[in-house]
Amino acid sequence: MRTGILDIGSNTGHLLVVDAHRGAAPLPAYKFKQELRLAEHLDEDGGVDASGVQALLDFVEQAQKVADDKGCASVVAFATSAIRDASNADEVLAEVRRHTGVELEVLPGADEARLTFLAVRRWFGWSSGQLVVFDIGGGSLEIAAGRSESPEIVQSLPLGAGRLAREHLKRQPPSExxxxxxxxxxxxxxxxxxxxxxRWGPGHLAVATSKTFRSLARICGAAPSSDGQYVRRELAHDVLLEWLPKLASMSLKDVAELPGVSAPRAHQ
Known part of the structure; x- marks a missing residue:
């Protein structure tokens, strides 16, 4: 069955069209992405402002049209920390439902960590042993660890890349x-x-997901996405430590020119 998965994140809206069958890996058929940067559209009360809501409505409406054009039988839509933490989350969800007909569900941080862990387990398999999984989004950091398909440890912390940049890195390059x-x-x-x-232990394999980690790995020498999804990519601790002071001293323009970094995300 062809299904659309609509993910509303703090930075980006992403529609992934997949052909999914029970007992088989879902096959990506098409993707549609757009920068939303909802976390930067918060008012003084912590709610998504009018321009942010309008950007969200426009994207969801367009994504629904894309899903229809690609023959999706259904669309599963969810939102993460930007809307989850907004003071007007209920109003925003109601507005999306009223204007687009899409039922946008808020994914709790713990569930976000569990689903990411499940995807990692399915990708690496049982032979990978104890997994520790890290996922940095725009608004939160999810950590999950375990031996099975369901993690034994789940954490969701307010340490997203965009959130930290807004709170601490107001000037570029930032001061010491x-x-x-x-x-x-x-x-x-x-x-x-x-x-x-x-206390749980170091795990047999540590896995990092998300655009932030992929960008850091690319900066530190990992293979580009053009090499394919089956190439092993690692983020070396010693190389990252060498890069951190350099990154902190660079202008946004220079950071945006680094491999794996897009201009809209250079500030974080």
């Missing part, structure tokens, strides 16, 4: 003081829950 404050904030937040993961 701003970078230090960002580092302290991240370490303090992670430390509150890190013990659970550390």
């Amino acid at each position: 003081k701003a970078v230090s404050a960002l580092r302290r904030d991240v370490r303090r937040t992670i430390a509150q829950d890190a013990g659970e993961v550390l």
Whole structure:
């Protein structure tokens, strides 16, 4: 059955059309993406502002048309942290339903982590052993660890790349003081829950998903997407440590010219 999967993230709206059959891997048939940057359309009360809502409505309406044109029997639509954390989330969801007919569901952070973990497990298989999975979005960081298809440890932290950039990196390139404050904030937040993961153990395989990790890996020498999805890509810790001070001192223009980095995401 051909199905449309509509993902409304903090940075991007993404429609993936797949041919899915029980017992078989879903086959991607078409994708449609658009920059939304909803997390940058928040008002003083933490709600999505009028321009952000309109951008969302326009995208969902267009995505529904694409899904219809591609022969989708159904569309599964969900939203993550930008709408999940918005003070007017219920109103935004109602507006989407009223204007487009699409029932947009909010995916809780814990469920987001579980689904990402399931996808990683299915991709690497049982032979990968204990998995630790990290997923950085625009608004949140999800961590999941376990031995089965369902993770034993699930965490969703307010450490998304876009959120941290807005809160700490207001000037580009950022000052050393701003970078230090960002580092302290991240370490303090992670430390509150890190013990659970550390007690569970290091795992046999650590896997990072999301555009942020892919961009960092590409900067650090990983193969480009044109090499195909089956090429093993790694983000080397020592190489990343060498790059961090360089990235912190670069202008947005220079960062955007690095391999794997798109201009709209260069600030984060």
